[in-house]
Amino acid sequence: MKPVIQLFGESFLYSCSFAQTHAYEQFVPEHVLAYQISGQTQIYHQQQEMILEEGQILLARKNQFAKSIKIPAGEKAYQCVSVLLTKYQLQQFALDNVISCEERYQGRKNILLGPDTMLKDYFLSILSYIEPGKSVSRKLASVKVDEAILLLLAIRPDLKSFLFDFSDPYKQDLEEFMLKNFHHNAPIKHFAKLSGRSLTGFKRDFAEIFNTSPGIWLKNKRLSEAYYLIKKKSRNPRDIYLDLGFENLSHFYTSFKRKYGHTPAEIKLQNK
Structure with a gap:
C-alpha cells in the first residue's frame, strides 16, 4: 500500500x-x-x-x-x-x-x-x-x-x-552555515533565508567566499562527500545518496560518474 x-x-x-x-x-x-x-x-x-x-x-x-x-x-x-x-x-x-x-x-x-x-x-x-x-x-x-x-x-x-517571535533569522557566518547544511535538498532561496540574507545578498556573499555559484558548489560538495564515504568509509551508495541531498539513485550515479569517471559501485569495488 x-x-x-x-x-x-x-x-x-x-x-x-x-x-x-x-x-x-x-x-x-x-x-x-x-x-x-x-x-x-x-x-x-x-x-x-x-x-x-x-x-x-x-x-x-x-x-x-x-x-x-x-x-x-x-x-x-x-x-x-x-x-x-x-x-x-x-x-x-x-x-x-x-x-x-x-x-x-x-x-x-x-x-x-x-x-x-x-x-x-x-x-x-x-x-x-x-x-x-x-x-x-x-x-x-x-x-x-x-x-x-x-x-x-x-x-x-x-x-x-x-x-x-516573528523576527527573521540572524545573519550567520555563511561558510560555516553551508558546511553544516549542504546535505539538505532544498531550493537556494531557503538556504538564503536561513542564513539571514535576501536571495540577492546570499548569492553575492556566496560568490565572494566560494568563488562559484551556490548550485555548482552544493553539487560538488555533495559528490566529494559521497566519494569520501564510499572510498574511505566503505559505505554503500544506496545508503547515503538521500542523506547527501540527492533526490534519486539514478541522478546520483549519473552525476558521480560524470565527475569521477567511475560509478559509485565501481569506486566501492576498488576497496575490495
Whole structure:
C-alpha cells in the first residue's frame, strides 16, 4: 500500500505508511505541532537526531532544515497528525488576544512536550476531520488552530516567545552555515533565508567566499562527500545518496560518474 500524505485545508497534515519512508520535504517553513499516533519518526536536524515515539507530541519551530524517516511499528502502520501554526494565524491570534512579544526566541528548535491529556484529547478531536471525503472549512480550521495555541500557552507559558517571535533569522557566518547544511535538498532561496540574507545578498556573499555559484558548489560538495564515504568509509551508495541531498539513485550515479569517471559501485569495488 502506498504512503498516504494528506493536507486538509492549510492547517492539518496526516501521514500514514505501512513501509519505512523517507520524507523529502527538508525545510520547515511554519511552526508544527505533531502527534505520533503509531510507529515512530526519526528526525535529523542541526546535526542532531531525535525520535518521536508513539503517543509523544512534538513542537517544531519554523525556519529550519530537517530530515525524517517514518517507521511503522510491526503490524501497525505509521501514523502521524500535525497542526500547522502559520505566521498569519499566530499574528492574528496575537492581535485578537493583545499579545506582544519583544523577546527574541533563543531556545531549542524542536521540543518534546511532556505527557498531557488535554493535548492528546485535542488531537483525537481532529482525527475525525481527516477522514477521506471530508472537508474542513477555513473558519473551523482557524478555531481548532486557536485551540491548539491556547492549550500550548496554558501548558507551557514559557513558549510565548517561541510562538510569537516573528523576527527573521540572524545573519550567520555563511561558510560555516553551508558546511553544516549542504546535505539538505532544498531550493537556494531557503538556504538564503536561513542564513539571514535576501536571495540577492546570499548569492553575492556566496560568490565572494566560494568563488562559484551556490548550485555548482552544493553539487560538488555533495559528490566529494559521497566519494569520501564510499572510498574511505566503505559505505554503500544506496545508503547515503538521500542523506547527501540527492533526490534519486539514478541522478546520483549519473552525476558521480560524470565527475569521477567511475560509478559509485565501481569506486566501492576498488576497496575490495
